[in-house]
Amino acid sequence: MKIKNTNxxxxxxxxxxxxxxxxxxxxxxILWFTGLSGSGKSTLAxxxxxYLHKMGVSTYVLDGDNVRQGLCSDLGFTDSDRTENIRRIxxxxxxxTEAGIITLTAFISPFISDRDIARKLVPSGDFLEIYCSCPxxxxxxxDVKGLYKKARAGQIPLFTGIGSPYQxxxxxxxxxxxxxxxxxxxxxxxxKLLVQRGLIKIVD
Amino acid sequence: MKIKNTNxxxxxxxxxxxxxxxxxxxxxxILWFTGLSGSGKSTLAxxxxxYLHKMGVSTYVLDGDNVRQGLCSDLGFTDSDRTENIRRIxxxxxxxTEAGIITLTAFISPFISDRDIARKLVPSGDFLEIYCSCPxxxxxxxDVKGLYKKARAGQIPLFTGIGSPYQxxxxxxxxxxxxxxxxxxxxxxxxKLLVQRGLIKIVD
Numbered sequence: 101m102k103i104k105n106t107n108x109x110x111x112x113x114x115x116x117x118x119x120x121x122x123x124x125x126x127x128x129x130i131l132w133f134t135g136l137s138g139s140g141k142s143t144l145a146x147x148x149x150x151y152l153h154k155m156g157v158s159t160y161v162l163d164g165d166n167v168r169q170g171l172c173s174d175l176g177f178t179d180s181d182r183t184e185n186i187r188r189i190x191x192x193x194x195x196x197t198e199a200g201i202i203t204l205t206a207f208i209s210p211f212i213s214d215r216d217i218a219r220k221l222v223p224s225g226d227f228l229e230i231y232c233s234c235p236x237x238x239x240x241x242x243d244v245k246g247l248y249k250k251a252r253a254g255q256i257p258l259f260t261g262i263g264s265p266y267q268x269x270x271x272x273x274x275x276x277x278x279x280x281x282x283x284x285x286x287x288x289x290x291x292k293l294l295v296q297r298g299l300i301k302i303v304d
Numbered sequence: 305m306k307i308k309n310t311n312x313x314x315x316x317x318x319x320x321x322x323x324x325x326x327x328x329x330x331x332x333x334i335l336w337f338t339g340l341s342g343s344g345k346s347t348l349a350x351x352x353x354x355y356l357h358k359m360g361v362s363t364y365v366l367d368g369d370n371v372r373q374g375l376c377s378d379l380g381f382t383d384s385d386r387t388e389n390i391r392r393i394x395x396x397x398x399x400x401t402e403a404g405i406i407t408l409t410a411f412i413s414p415f416i417s418d419r420d421i422a423r424k425l426v427p428s429g430d431f432l433e434i435y436c437s438c439p440x441x442x443x444x445x446x447d448v449k450g451l452y453k454k455a456r457a458g459q460i461p462l463f464t465g466i467g468s469p470y471q472x473x474x475x476x477x478x479x480x481x482x483x484x485x486x487x488x489x490x491x492x493x494x495x496k497l498l499v500q501r502g503l504i505k506i507v508d
Contacts, residue, residue, distance in 0.1 A: 114350045114351070114353065114354045115350075115353050115354055115357045115363065115365075119357060120357070120362070120363075120364075123357065123360065123362065124362070146318050146319075147318070149318065149319050150318045150319055153319045153323060153324070153327065156327065158324070158327065158328070158362065158403070158404065159319065159324075159403075160324075160399070160402065160403035161319075162399070166399075167399075170395040170398065170399070170425070171392060171395040171396065171399070174388075184378075188375060188392075191374040191375040192375065192396060192399065194374065195364070195366070195370075195371075195374070195375070195396065195400075196399075196400065196403065198364065199362070199363075199364035199400065199403070199405055200362065201403055201405075221374070
């Protein structure tokens with residue numbers, strides 16, 4: 101028997117998100133990096149975090165590896181498990197944003213509908229989708245984790261780009277061509293986006 | 305088909321928890337408040353958060369209401385759903401602690417085994433269990449949310465303390481007798497615990 105969830109009263113926190121943002125001296129936001137395996141999402145997210153941290157910004161990177169081992173360790177890689185994975189990450193990122201943190205997520209997140217679920221969890225402007233664009237040939241050539249090789253050998257049936265589709269973002273807040281520019285150029289583009297949106301301020 | 309989760313490599317963040325703690329100028333920790341419905345967990349957690357925030361500490365309160373509406377909205381109140389609920393909250397609190405935040409959780413969390421699962425997710429000393437001790441008669445008299453009334457009327461079959469047991473912590477880091485002291489006395493006890501553990505410093 102599943103008992104329905106009808107006895108819930110929202111508890112208003114005394115300390116608000118705005119209070120936490122004021123303490124941290126910057127706004128919070130979700131930077132949602134998406135792209136193929138090997139497109140540089142995690143590398144870019146961690147490099148942006150490093151840059152922001154050195155500016156005094158409170159940050160955290162959620163990626164497929166650390167979340168998959170914990171919060172989502174019960175989930176596999178079927179379509180429905182991937183959807184639930186992204187939903188939980190969206191909820192997690194939402195709470196971290198409430199906590200006043202710039203939260204960077206680095207997940208393939210291949211389906212438009214799943215990314216839209218995450219986007220719609222938070223107020224407009226709180227979700228910035230950053231598409232790490234890179235041809236699959238380049239990703240496969242890099243093959244840092246050896247996953248493309250395994251996928252080609254049929255050992256990972258639902259691997260994105262081979263056994264399962266990647267749906268390119270239709271209207272992302274930023275496209276980063278990770279194969280055409282250096283890592284620091286890519287970082288610069290993300291930082292510029294944050295400044296343009298008034299989320300952080302560059303102080304001389 | 306559920307595909308097993310064997311293709312995961314842990315991604316080491318460039319920015320570490322210690323870096324984030326240094327930025328925030330305090331250590332991070334989980335304060336796990338447990339007790340009956342109406343025992344004052346949420347009130348105390350929010351009051352402690354308010355106190356810490358005014359000290360310049362980065363904080364966040366997870367409670368049954370905000371988590372139940374989001375991350376755990378797919379879960380009900382059966383034993384197995386409660387266990388999964390607490391597991392996810394533990395994982396969430398762990399990530400927030402990694403992010404350098406003092407994370408306060410305010411959940412009935414009635415089962416010793418579930419609280420132990422959450423405790424074991426993090427290094428020793430990162431999980432401080434705070435038992436909000438209050439006789440069920442007092443909780444029922446308060447009945448802020450009208451839940452005891454509903455439970456007595458048989459409308460909430462697995463309500464903790466009536467249709468489902470509450471297992472008192474055997475060895476919590478702190479016991480707060482919420483019915484015998486004022487809210488500010490209770491807050492003071494929690495703050496004292498944090499200072500004793502070297503997690504925060506009181507600066508004159």
